[in-house]
Amino acid sequence: WGYGAMTNSYNDMQFSKAALYIGSNAAEAHPVSMLHMLHAKENGCKMIVVDPRFTRTAAKADQYVRIRSGTDIPFIWGMLYHIFKNGWEDQKYIDDRVFGLEKVKEEIMTWTPERVQEVTGIPEEQVFKVAQTLAMNRPSTVVWCMGQTQHTVGNANVRAMCILQLVLGNVGVSGGGTKIFRG
16 A cells, blocks of 8 residues: 555444454454554454464454465455455455456466465365355454464565455455554
8 A cells, every 4th residue: 555554443343343353363463553453353354363373362363264385365266266266356346446457366376276275274165264254244354463474475474465445445444454463
């Protein structure tokens, strides 16, 4: 988005209907930020945690996904595969605001459920369920920390999560956006 910070405030999480935590153990690393998620859950927000380890944050999740470390992009592409296959994308938002997605979609559609499971270790049903939860509970937000950015492909991880939010039409809306917990 042109700067390395979150697009929506912590307080805005109260309007999220779903939240994906990936590469973030907020309960231990950002406990004050985690309180905003717990308040959002009181408002009905569905919390999904994707992490190689079952953490204190994962203990608060509605869905916990154990991922093979370093396979974040195939997981995101796997979710997007299901989103496109089921017509869950926000086509009007994409037509109005997103340029170049067709080329990215070509790559995404090569990540079949079998391939995603082989690379990430995540069963297809679980990838589908996460994609469905985010798509059916909008606005949804994505939260990440150094678990995403401190990889050799950290920039690509961030781009993949931003693409996910663009496809779902969750950028520039209250309760959506990207939340990068830092410092």
